[in-house]
Structure formats: C-alpha cells, structure tokens
Amino acid sequence: xxxxxxxxxxxxxxxxxxxxxxxxxxxxxxxxxxxxxxxxxxxxxxxxxxxxxxxxxxxxxxxxxxxxxxxxxxxxxxxxxxxxxxxxxxxxxxxxxxxxxxxxxxxxxxxxxxxxxxxxxxxxxxxxxxxxxxxxxxxxxxxxxxxxxxxxxxxxxxxxx
Amino acid sequence: xxxxxxxxxxxxxxxxxxxxxxxxxxxxxxxxxxxxxxxxxxxxxxxxxxxxxxxxxxxxxxxxxxxxxxxxxxxxxxxxxxxxxxxxxxxxxxxxxxxxxxxxxxxxxxxxxxxxxxxxxxxxxxxxxxxxxxxxxxxxxxxxxxxxxxxxxxxxxxxxxxxxxxxxxxxxxxxxxxxxxxxxxxxxxxxxxxxxxxxxxxxxxxxxxxxxxxxxxxxxxxxxxxxxxxxxxxxxxxxxxxxxxxxxxxxxxxxxxxxxxxxxxxxxxxxxxxxxxxxxxxxxxxxxxxxxxxxxxxxxxxxx
Numbered sequence: 001x002x003x004x005x006x007x008x009x010x011x012x013x014x015x016x017x018x019x020x021x022x023x024x025x026x027x028x029x030x031x032x033x034x035x036x037x038x039x040x041x042x043x044x045x046x047x048x049x050x051x052x053x054x055x056x057x058x059x060x061x062x063x064x065x066x067x068x069x070x071x072x073x074x075x076x077x078x079x080x081x082x083x084x085x086x087x088x089x090x091x092x093x094x095x096x097x098x099x100x101x102x103x104x105x106x107x108x109x110x111x112x113x114x115x116x117x118x119x120x121x122x123x124x125x126x127x128x129x130x131x132x133x134x135x136x137x138x139x140x141x142x143x144x145x146x147x148x149x150x151x152x153x154x155x156x157x158x159x160x161x
Numbered sequence: 162x163x164x165x166x167x168x169x170x171x172x173x174x175x176x177x178x179x180x181x182x183x184x185x186x187x188x189x190x191x192x193x194x195x196x197x198x199x200x201x202x203x204x205x206x207x208x209x210x211x212x213x214x215x216x217x218x219x220x221x222x223x224x225x226x227x228x229x230x231x232x233x234x235x236x237x238x239x240x241x242x243x244x245x246x247x248x249x250x251x252x253x254x255x256x257x258x259x260x261x262x263x264x265x266x267x268x269x270x271x272x273x274x275x276x277x278x279x280x281x282x283x284x285x286x287x288x289x290x291x292x293x294x295x296x297x298x299x300x301x302x303x304x305x306x307x308x309x310x311x312x313x314x315x316x317x318x319x320x321x322x323x324x325x326x327x328x329x330x331x332x333x334x335x336x337x338x339x340x341x342x343x344x345x346x347x348x349x350x351x352x353x354x355x356x357x358x359x360x361x362x363x364x365x366x367x368x369x370x371x372x373x374x375x376x377x378x379x380x381x382x383x384x385x386x387x388x389x390x391x392x393x394x395x396x397x398x399x400x401x402x403x404x405x406x407x408x409x410x411x412x413x414x415x416x417x418x419x420x421x422x423x424x425x426x427x428x429x430x431x432x433x434x435x436x437x438x439x440x441x442x443x444x445x446x447x448x449x450x451x452x453x454x455x456x457x458x459x460x461x462x463x464x465x
Contacts, residue, residue, distance in 0.1 A: 005203070005325040007221070007230040011237050012320075012329025019244045020300045027251035028296045031275055034258050 123158065127151040201394055203234045203323055208316050240320040243307040251303075278302055282440050286447035290345065290454070294446060297337055302439040305330065309390060309431035313424070321434075322390040324383065331383035334442045338378070342449025354452065378445050382438055389434045393427040 131147055207214040218232040254268045264272050278299050283291045305321060312319025320326045343351045357367040400416045400423065 004328060005230060005323075006227050007232070008203070008234065008237060008323065008325035009329040009332065010229060011231070012240060012326045013333055015240055015244050016300070016304060016330065016333055019247065019304060020297060022248050023251060023300050023303075024296045026248065027255045028275075028299055030255040030259055031251075031272065032295070034255075034264075035272065035275065038263075 123155060124151065127154055130154075201322060201391060201398065203236045205232065205234060207235055207238055210316065235318050236320040236323045236326060239311050239318050240308065240326060243304060243311055243320065247303055247307055274303070275299060278439065282436075282443050286440070286443045287450050288447070288454070290450055291443065291447060294337065294341060294443075298439050298443055301330070301334070301442060302435050305386065305438055306432060306435035309435055310428075312390065312394060313428060313431065319390045319394065319431075321386050322394055324387045327383040327387040330386070330438070331379035334382055334438075334445075335376070335379040337442065338445045338449060339375070341446040342453065345450040345453025347453075350453065351449075378441070382441055386434050386438055389430055393423065393430055396423050397427070 128147075128151070131150055205216055205218060207216055216233040216235070216238060219230070221228045221230040221232075223229070250267070251271065254264075254271045258264045258268045258272070279292070279295055283295050283298060287294065308321045308326070309319055311317045312322060321330075339351075342354075346354070355368055355371045356364050357371055359367050397420050400419045403416050404410070404412050
C-alpha cells in the first residue's frame with residue numbers, strides 16, 4: 001500500500017500543471033477580476049452612501065436651524081407685539097385717566113362757578129328783600145339808584161364766599 | 162450468502178461476499194481484510210454498477226533508471242475526472258458570473274471559497290505579494306477537495322488516498338515553496354539562508370540539515386493527506402467487514418449506523434484536509450516571502 005508508483009506521480013504532476021494553466025485562463029482570472037470589480041463597485045457605492053448620509057445630515061441640521069430661527073423670530077415678534085400692546089394699553093389708560101381728570105376738573109370748576117353765580121344771585125335776592133323790608137320799616141321808598149348803591153355796599157361788606 | 166442478489170449490491174460488498182464464499186469454509190476472516198485493502202488500492206479496473214471496465218494499459222517505460230508505468234489506473238481515472246469536473250464547473254461558473262453582476266447559487270459558493278482562500282489563507286500567511294500565487298493555491302484547494310469528495314460517492318475512489326498522488330502534489334508544493342522563496346529573496350539570499358547564518362566551517366553540517374528541513378515540510382503534507390484519506394475509508398470498510406466476519410445480519414444496523422457517522426466525519430475531513438494542505442503550503446511559501454521582504458527591507462535601510 002505504501003509503494004510509490006512513479007508513473008502515477010508523473011500523471012498527478014502533469015494533470016495538476018495542466019489544470020492550473022487551464023483554470024488560470026478560464027476560471028481564476030475572470031472570477032477574480034469580477035470579484036475585484038464588484039468589491040470596487042461596492043466600495044464606491046458605500047462611499048457614495050456615506051457621502052449622501054453626510055449631506056442629508058447637513059441638510060437636516062440646516063433645516064433644524066431654520067426651524068429654530070423661525071421659532072425664535074416668532075417668539076420675538078409675539079413678544080414685541082405684546083410689548084407694543086402693553087404700551088398702548090397703558091397709554092390709553094393714562095390718557096383716559098387724564099381726560100377723566102380734566103373732565104372732573106372742568107365739572108368741578110363749573111360747579112364752583114354755578115355755585116358762585118347762584119350764591120351771588122341769592123345774595124342779590126336776599127339783599128333786595130332786605131332792602132324792601134327795610135323800606136317798609138323806614139317807610140321810605142328808595143329810588144333804584146340808591147337801592148343799588150345799598151346792595152353793592154352791603155355786598156362788598158359780606159365775606160366773598 | 163445466497164440472500165445477496167449479486168447484481169444489485171455494490172461492488173465492494175460483492176468483493177467481500179466473494180471472499181467470504183471462498184474463505185468461509187477455511188474460516189479465515191483475515192482474507193476479508195485483504196480484499197478490503199485491495200478495494201482501497203489502485204487497480205486496473207474501474208468498478209461500475211453491474212460490472213467493471215478494464216482501463217487501458219501501457220507497457221512500462223524506463224527512463225533514467227526509473228520505471229514509469231503510465232497505464233491508466235482507477236486513481237488516475239478519478240484524478241482526470243476531478244480535473245475535468247473542475248474545469249467544466251468553473252468554466253460554467255465564470256461564464257455565469259460574468260453575465261450577472263451578483264453571483265447566485267453555485268457561482269456564489271465558488272466565490273465564497275475563492276474569497277476564503279484569498280482572505281483567510283493567502284493574505285494572512287503571505288501578505289499582498291502572495292496574491293501572485295493565489296491561482297496555484299486555489300487550484301490546489303479545489304483539486305484536492307474534488308478528489309477527496311470523489312471517494313465519498315459510491316463506486317468512486319479518492320486519488321488522494323494514494324501516496325503517489327499526494328507525493329505528486331507535495332512535489333509541486335515543494336517546488337512552489339522554493340520558487341516563491343527564490344523569487345522573493347533572490348538566489349543569493351536563498352542560498353545564504355541554507356547555511357543557517359553560521360560560521361563557514363559548520364556549513365557541512367548546517368546545509369544538509371536545512372535541506373532536510375525543506376524536504377520535510379512537503380513530505381509531511383504528502384503523508385498527512387494520504388493517511389487521512391486512507392484512514393477514513395479503511396474505517397468504513399472495516400465496519401462493513403464486521404457484518405461478514407460475524408456472519409450475522411444483527412451486526413448490520415450497528416455497522417451501518419457507524420458507517421453513516423464516519424461518512425459524515427469523512428465529509429468534514431475531506432474539506433478539512435484540502436484546507437490544511439492549502440493552508441500549510443501557503444504558510445511555508447509565506448516564510449520564504451516574508452524572509453525575502455525582510456532582507457530587501459534590510460538592504461534598503463542599509464542604503465539609506
């Protein structure tokens with residue numbers, strides 16, 4: 001079983017070498033080339049995918065910042081609007097206060113004026129009555145000129161209020 | 162043994178029953194094993210279902226004092242069959258792979274093997290410069306694998322179960338190892354390595370030792386592959402032989418169960434040994450290539 005057959009060794013070597021050359025031509029070269037080109041294309045595809053991923057991420061980031069900016073702007077606008085409204089409101093309130101105050105003032109003045117007018121009228125009437133009463137008592141009729149003189153003097157003697 | 166219909170049982174069993182018929186009255190179970198060994202051995206006939214074919218025989222040729230018998234034997238037939246199978250299948254695969262960008266089915270399997278040899282054997286052991294020898298290692302792997310697997314099919318035989326075939330493969334491996342070493346290192350460095358770097362008066366001892374070292378590696382490859390492939394078949398035939406030695410069919414289920422188990426193991430060993438042969442060849446070539454890269458690197462640094 002362990003005897004070596006030189007013919008068989010030669011057969012083996014010859015067929016192996018022939019096989020090697022045939023396979024090199026028909027199989028290994030095309031298979032390895034196809035393999036290499038595929039690996040290359042896969043590598044390129046992966047690179048592209050990576051590039052696309054990076055790009056997408058960048059775009060996403062940009063979009064995010066845009067949304068963020070818009071949000072900020074909106075908030076700012078709202079805040080500004082609110083501030084303006086607040087200011088307007090307080091202005092309106094102040095104005096309203098002011099006008100109310102002036103109206104009150106004029107009303108008060110008018111009242112004072114009316115009161116004064118009424119008072120002086122009352123005084124006149126009272127004086128007139130007093131003079132009439134006095135005329136009756138002294139039984140003397142005073143002329144109009146004299147009567148007015150009396151009223152004015154008594155009036156001037158009265159306290160102004 | 163009249164239960165056996167001689168026409169329907171495989172030839173190896175036939176051989177065994179013949180033996181049993183001729184030897185049972187002598188009671189020699191030894192004879193059974195002699196015939197089993199004959200089945201493992203090379204022969205001038207090719208066993209086929211329902212008979213056998215006589216293979217062409219040529220007269221031996223004596224060349225340089227060595228007698229070469231180039232007669233086609235069973236193992237040579239299977240050796241050539243393996244080559245043919247490989248060429249045809251790989252031709253189909255490469256045609257198919259060229260057509261479509263993505264390989265499928267069998268083409269995918271071949272590609273997986275190619276990638277395995279390239280990425281797991283050649284690149285780690287030999288580096289990028291080893292890719293020059295990828296063709297050789299791929300051929301070695303698939304040739305040995307096919308030959309190993311041919312022994313697994315009925316009526317088949319493993320040419321790798323013949324020491325002459327493994328010797329032939331080992332001789333090619335030897336030359337490839339030396340060739341790659343010389344190519345990487347240059348003849349001068351290669352011969353210098355043979356001296357082992359010792360002083361000149363030790364050379365007469367060192368050079369034969371180094372040469373023995375070079376020869377041992379392929380010799381081990383040869384014996385390893387041969388022994389592994391023969392061993393498995395021997396175990397299977399012995400288990401079947403048990404049925405005839407015990408002269409009872411009660412042993413048959415046990416024997417068959419064991420044979421199936423060993424067959425599965427054999428299938429694994431067939432792939433493993435093809436891998437081991439290729440891996441070790443690539444490793445031995447890698448030693449020479451790396452030594453070459455080392456020396457060329459050294460001379461480069463010396464120049465600077």
